[in-house]
Amino acid sequence: MPELMQFLLSGLTVGAVYALVALGFTIIYNASDVVNFAQGEFVMLGGMITVFAYGAGAPLPLAAAVAILTTVFVGVALNKLAIEPARGAPVVSLIIITIGASILIRGVTQIVFDKQIHRFPAFTGDAPIPFFGATLLPQSLWVVGGALTVFVGLYLFFTKTLTGKAVLATANNRLAAQLVGINTGWVMTLSFGLSAAIGALAGVLVTPITLTSYDVGIGLALKGFAAAMLGGMGNPKGALVGGLLLGVIEAMTAGYLSSQYKDAAAFVVILAVLFAMPQGLFGAKSTERV
Amino acid sequence: MKVLASTALAALMAAGPAGPALADIKIGSTLAMTGPASFLGDPEAKTLEMLVEEVNAAGGINGEMIELIQYDDGADPNKARTFAVRLIEDDEVVAIIGGSTTGTTLALMPEVDAAGIPFISLAGSISIIDPVEPYTFKTPHTDRMACQKVFEDMQKRGISKIGMISGTGGFGASMRKQCLEVASDYGIDVIADESYGPKDADMTPQLTNIKATDGIEAVLNPGFGQGPAIVTRNYSQLGIDLPLYQSHGVASQGFIDLAGNEAAEGVRLPGTALLVADILPADDPQTEIVRAYKTAFEQKYEMPVSTFGGYAHDAFRILVAAIEKAGSSDPEAIRDAIEETSGLVGTTGTYTFSADDHLGLDLSAFKMLEINNGGWTLVD
Numbered sequence: 001m002p003e004l005m006q007f008l009l010s011g012l013t014v015g016a017v018y019a020l021v022a023l024g025f026t027i028i029y030n031a032s033d034v035v036n037f038a039q040g041e042f043v044m045l046g047g048m049i050t051v052f053a054y055g056a057g058a059p060l061p062l063a064a065a066v067a068i069l070t071t072v073f074v075g076v077a078l079n080k081l082a083i084e085p086a087r088g089a090p091v092v093s094l095i096i097i098t099i100g101a102s103i104l105i106r107g108v109t110q111i112v113f114d115k116q117i118h119r120f121p122a123f124t125g126d127a128p129i130p131f132f133g134a135t136l137l138p139q140s141l142w143v144v145g146g147a148l149t150v151f152v153g154l155y156l157f158f159t160k161t162l163t164g165k166a167v168l169a170t171a172n173n174r175l176a177a178q179l180v181g182i183n184t185g186w187v188m189t190l191s192f193g194l195s196a197a198i199g200a201l202a203g204v205l206v207t208p209i210t211l212t213s214y215d216v217g218i219g220l221a222l223k224g225f226a227a228a229m230l231g232g233m234g235n236p237k238g239a240l241v242g243g244l245l246l247g248v249i250e251a252m253t254a255g256y257l258s259s260q261y262k263d264a265a266a267f268v269v270i271l272a273v274l275f276a277m278p279q280g281l282f283g284a285k286s287t288e289r290v
Numbered sequence: 291m292k293v294l295a296s297t298a299l300a301a302l303m304a305a306g307p308a309g310p311a312l313a314d315i316k317i318g319s320t321l322a323m324t325g326p327a328s329f330l331g332d333p334e335a336k337t338l339e340m341l342v343e344e345v346n347a348a349g350g351i352n353g354e355m356i357e358l359i360q361y362d363d364g365a366d367p368n369k370a371r372t373f374a375v376r377l378i379e380d381d382e383v384v385a386i387i388g389g390s391t392t393g394t395t396l397a398l399m400p401e402v403d404a405a406g407i408p409f410i411s412l413a414g415s416i417s418i419i420d421p422v423e424p425y426t427f428k429t430p431h432t433d434r435m436a437c438q439k440v441f442e443d444m445q446k447r448g449i450s451k452i453g454m455i456s457g458t459g460g461f462g463a464s465m466r467k468q469c470l471e472v473a474s475d476y477g478i479d480v481i482a483d484e485s486y487g488p489k490d491a492d493m494t495p496q497l498t499n500i501k502a503t504d505g506i507e508a509v510l511n512p513g514f515g516q517g518p519a520i521v522t523r524n525y526s527q528l529g530i531d532l533p534l535y536q537s538h539g540v541a542s543q544g545f546i547d548l549a550g551n552e553a554a555e556g557v558r559l560p561g562t563a564l565l566v567a568d569i570l571p572a573d574d575p576q577t578e579i580v581r582a583y584k585t586a587f588e589q590k591y592e593m594p595v596s597t598f599g600g601y602a603h604d605a606f607r608i609l610v611a612a613i614e615k616a617g618s619s620d621p622e623a624i625r626d627a628i629e630e631t632s633g634l635v636g637t638t639g640t641y642t643f644s645a646d647d648h649l650g651l652d653l654s655a656f657k658m659l660e661i662n663n664g665g666w667t668l669v670d
Contacts, residue, residue, distance in 0.1 A: 003499075006494055007495045007498065010495050117519070119548055128529070209492070210520075252495075254495040255496075259484045259495070260458075262490075
């Protein structure tokens with residue numbers, strides 16, 4: 001029984017990491033149908049900049065703030081310099097641009113910082129918390145808490161605020177959105193900035209657990225993307241549930257079946273779900289009007 | 291092909307006046323200075339540059355200056371092979387140091403063999419020197435030796451039943467296989483065998499299973515990168531009260547920093563003398579050489595010295611000693627002189643090559659280290 005509990009806690013910890021990354025995908029996707037493959041790089045930047053700001057003597061909260069603001073700047077720059085000039089291009093081209101941007105960010109990071117693996121201390125110490133015979137690190141609670149907070153924030157943003165609805169409207173039909181007075185250029189800038197902020201926040205929260213280096217972005221983005229697809233792309237609830245589910249499946253497979261099949265089992269479940277529900281668990285049914 | 295090449299070479303040498311013993315001695319290298327294995331190639335290339343400068347400043351080898359021709363293969367086997375051909379045919383080098391990775395090394399071995407150019411590899415795999423190829427040597431110890439060193443230490447502590455948790459990356463997978471092969475030689479039973487992906491963030495499920503296995507006495511973690519640091523942290527999180535062994539893949543201060551002093555306390559691993567240069571006893575044969583290399587490298591490049599740079603250091607020392615001894619820069623004579631190398635002290639160990647041993651290290655090349663209070667101590 002303590003084993004099951006430990007597997008579950010491990011799954012929730014890892015799952016919350018995936019969920020945080022997955023949540024970052026939702027805004028840009030909602031605003032433009034673009035899956036931003038540089039999202040993992042935002043997470044990496046959040047972690048790496050915090051590491052170096054903290055190493056330079058800044059207190060942790062300040063270092064984290066610097067990291068998040070810098071990453072927002074990078075996100076907005078990505079939109080202004082690469083996405084906006086290609087406005088008329090099809091979504092696939094835009095997605096490829098984000099892949100290019102992710103390679104660029106990775107390259108610049110390894111030159112500006114270094115190629116080593118880093119971490120900074122957990123926010124509230126490393127003493128394991130006993131929990132029904134299993135143990136949990138305090139940082140896991142921060143990650144789970146962070147994922148829940150971001151989820152609630154995004155949910156309220158998209159359903160209760162005018163700006164959030166403007167973002168959704170822009171995705172739905174850019175021309176119509178412009179006609180009703182939505183500044184769609186500004187909506188895009190906002191969504192890249194917000195996505196970058198969420199990504200960087202994720203990086204700050206998860207680095208004490210996952211560690212960070214210039215190349216962690218790809219792996220995180222891949223798992224985050226899988227989680228988002230599982231839950232339903234663009235839906236914050238889907239990102240949260242998809243992430244947690246993915247983490248728990250992995251941990252259970254590693255615990256009860258074999259650690260060799262951990263990744264395979266997770267992807268088999270994703271495939272099975274997508275066969276039955278192509279939109280993911282919580283994805284909206286898409287109806288294309290012609 | 292081989293016959294053709296050597297005939298061509300013979301014809302060339304007969305035609306030339308005094309053979310290659312003219313101007314500078316040209317040494318070639320192809321290393322992964324950039325790309326995914328740059329953590330290997332970068333310090334290796336820097337080390338070679340530094341040592342060539344040093345030797346030339348001191349008057350060269352037998353009065354002749356060394357010219358170093360370096361190429362960056364980015365760990366791409368195809369490029370390594372192309373560069374080897376270019377080094378041999380265009381640059382006409384007398385020896386090659388290189389192959390940061392096993393892949394690049396294996397790709398260029400047929401070329402050096404066909405051309406009869408001595409080649410010292412800086413890659414780990416045992417397949418490079420087993421079976422022995424006449425022109426290929428290597429300086430890093432093998433994974434198998436790391437396993438043997440660890441098992442030897444376990445045997446001394448009376449441990450016979452262990453669990454293994456290995457990374458599925460190239461390094462972890464290869465070492466796991468080697469360890470499983472030699473475990474029984476030391477009376478060690480691997481009764482739990484778990485794995486994790488190179489980018490995994492939490493290994494508590496695997497460790498929980500190992501912990502729950504009856505009779506387990508110690509855990510060994512072959513792996514590289516962040517995995518072992520996370521394993522070490524999870525190990526302490528779960529409060530597993532058994533000896534934990536890591537591999538030489540994480541033998542660096544960086545590992546202790548990532549794992550944290552508390553979690554890393556008591557962890558043992560096989561490492562090279564270079565890592566513990568400061569605490570080596572003065573009468574250790576390696577003390578002088580590792581301290582000299584460490585000081586010179588750290589002063590010149592302002593970055594901590596690494597085991598990998600040490601491999602290049604040793605390869606270069608072996609080559610220089612062989613050229614001195616051969617008294618000529620004829621590749622064939624250099625090859626023979628390398629094979630006769632005996633008792634040459636390097637940063638990795640003491641090398642004694644022979645016709646059927648082109649690695650020339652024994653288990654004494656590894657020091658068993660234990661982490662105490664965030665620093666290293668020698669176990670024996």
